[in-house]
Amino acid sequence: MQTIIRICAFIIFSSALHADEPYNVLLNSMVDKNFVTVERLKQDELQAFCSQPRSATVDEPRAAELREAALKGVPTPAGENYLGDWQRGEKVAINGRGLQYSDDPDQANGGNCYACHQLDPTELAYGTLGPSLSGYGARGQNPAMLEYTWTKLWNTHAYNVCSHMPRFGAAGILTTQQLQDVMAFLFDPESPVNRPQP
Amino acid sequence: MSKGFFSGLLATLVGLWSFTAISETDGVFDEYRELMGDDNPAIFVIYDGEEIWFTPAGPKSVSLAQCDLGLGPGVVEGAYAQLPRYFSDAQRVQDIEARLEYCMTHLQGRSPDKVRANAYSQRGELGTELEALVAWIADQSSGLTIAPAQAHAKERSAYTLGESLFYYRAGPHDFSCATCHEQTGRRIRLQALPNLTTHQGAAAAYSTWPAYRVSQGIVRTMGWRMRDCMRQQRMPELIMGSEASVALQTYLSVNGAGGSMAAPGLKR
Numbered sequence: 001m002q003t004i005i006r007i008c009a010f011i012i013f014s015s016a017l018h019a020d021e022p023y024n025v026l027l028n029s030m031v032d033k034n035f036v037t038v039e040r041l042k043q044d045e046l047q048a049f050c051s052q053p054r055s056a057t058v059d060e061p062r063a064a065e066l067r068e069a070a071l072k073g074v075p076t077p078a079g080e081n082y083l084g085d086w087q088r089g090e091k092v093a094i095n096g097r098g099l100q101y102s103d104d105p106d107q108a109n110g111g112n113c114y115a116c117h118q119l120d121p122t123e124l125a126y127g128t129l130g131p132s133l134s135g136y137g138a139r140g141q142n143p144a145m146l147e148y149t150w151t152k153l154w155n156t157h158a159y160n161v162c163s164h165m166p167r168f169g170a171a172g173i174l175t176t177q178q179l180q181d182v183m184a185f186l187f188d189p190e191s192p193v194n195r196p197q198p
Numbered sequence: 199m200s201k202g203f204f205s206g207l208l209a210t211l212v213g214l215w216s217f218t219a220i221s222e223t224d225g226v227f228d229e230y231r232e233l234m235g236d237d238n239p240a241i242f243v244i245y246d247g248e249e250i251w252f253t254p255a256g257p258k259s260v261s262l263a264q265c266d267l268g269l270g271p272g273v274v275e276g277a278y279a280q281l282p283r284y285f286s287d288a289q290r291v292q293d294i295e296a297r298l299e300y301c302m303t304h305l306q307g308r309s310p311d312k313v314r315a316n317a318y319s320q321r322g323e324l325g326t327e328l329e330a331l332v333a334w335i336a337d338q339s340s341g342l343t344i345a346p347a348q349a350h351a352k353e354r355s356a357y358t359l360g361e362s363l364f365y366y367r368a369g370p371h372d373f374s375c376a377t378c379h380e381q382t383g384r385r386i387r388l389q390a391l392p393n394l395t396t397h398q399g400a401a402a403a404y405s406t407w408p409a410y411r412v413s414q415g416i417v418r419t420m421g422w423r424m425r426d427c428m429r430q431q432r433m434p435e436l437i438m439g440s441e442a443s444v445a446l447q448t449y450l451s452v453n454g455a456g457g458s459m460a461a462p463g464l465k466r
Contacts, residue, residue: 022362029442030428033435040369040433047367053395054380096387099370099432115386127386129378166371173370 050162071158089185120192137194240410240462247334256306265301278339283347296439360449401457409463
């Protein structure tokens with residue numbers, strides 16, 4: 001019985017949405033610019049699943065599937081070496097450039113963490129789309145915390161499907177080295193993230 | 199007052215702003231806005247726009263004076279506040295930019311590609327014809343209620359389409375408009391982000407575009423705003439007057455319906 005309901009729900013849902021319409025309209029409404037092509041308009045499974053209002057009801061079994069797939073794709077860095085250089089990591093966190101057609105594709109991409117998070121508490125130009133990460137290191141540098149944070153940065157959907165944070169590792173925005181550096185920026189006791197709160 | 203005086207004053211204000219902005223989200227800019235009062239430098243662009251409207255141009259050497267913006271040929275007052283709308287001659291829903299393109303190509307005989315290519319100012323340019331026209335036309339709706347037409351089926355489907363585009367996530371960062379504009383009271387770095395899914399947020403945003411951008415010294419249109427947010431979203435370039443641009447603007451104007459037009463606005 002449950003399967004029948006689910007199949008009916010699927011048919012109603014998919015016919016109401018005309019799944020291809022937004023894609024086709026975008027394809028006819030946009031042109032390649034510099035190194036950014038209309039190839040980017042295509043959605044992967046996760047993007048398609050996550051293109052609903054926050055208030056929409058979530059298909060839980062499907063969400064669990066996507067969460068698992070995301071988790072499976074997260075690599076462990078060689079030698080379980082999660083932490084790089086916090087000073088380099090700070091630069092990655094500050095840099096908001098990368099992958100916009102107005103950006104220089106020969107420069108390294110930034111992580112743009114300050115767009116959405118508070119980090120160094122003395123930096124006042126921080127966004128609030130994500131939670132404050134000031135004092136993040138106080139949560140401890142144990143293996144579980146390192147692995148959790150690494151996974152979160154590599155592919156945030158492994159824990160929170162439809163999170164609005166980019167998939168820095170899985171989408172190839174940041175390199176493994178850049179991610180290790182950002183990790184150090186979050187965890188290192190010397191990092192300004194972990195300076196005592198003013 | 200002269201244009202030079204304004205540019206000088208503005209340069210000073212922008213300078214001050216960039217040094218002090220760190221202190222508070224929009225507070226400093228709001229003070230400048232107050233200080234400027236009615237002296238929005240867009241006024242000069244508005245005059246230009248009116249002149250352009252009545253000046254013969256294009257291969258056919260006719261003016262736009264007979265262009266129908268939805269309220270009948272040549273009626274400009276109040277037209278902007280009711281856009282986007284369905285136009286039976288074009289058989290599609292159009293925003294002000296798509297409509298002007300239609301009039302420029304059909305009345306004046308200009309090439310649509312050229313109109314589109316010269317729509318928005320490039321960096322360092324002093325404003326385009328289209329920007330001036332939109333500034334004047336929007337000013338002719340100032341104080342009027344945002345009331346986009348939603349009687350025609352195509353107007354309603356433009357809204358539904360706009361809504362689905364608003365939530366459409368794609369590209370390397372997985373962003374949609376909703377990533378940045380679906381919550382209230384958030385900001386990116388220091389820039390306040392309107393919640394465009396609410397009436398209040400959409401009305402405040404929609405009513406103040408086109409806008410004079412102090413940092414750029416030119417008037418920008420709502421179509422340009424759509425294109426530039428798509429750029430931030432890591433998407434390719436949005437075509438002026440395209441179906442997606444019009445649908446997104448329909449979504450915003452319908453959400454903001456009932457609000458009061460106050461364009462050209464003044465933005466950083």
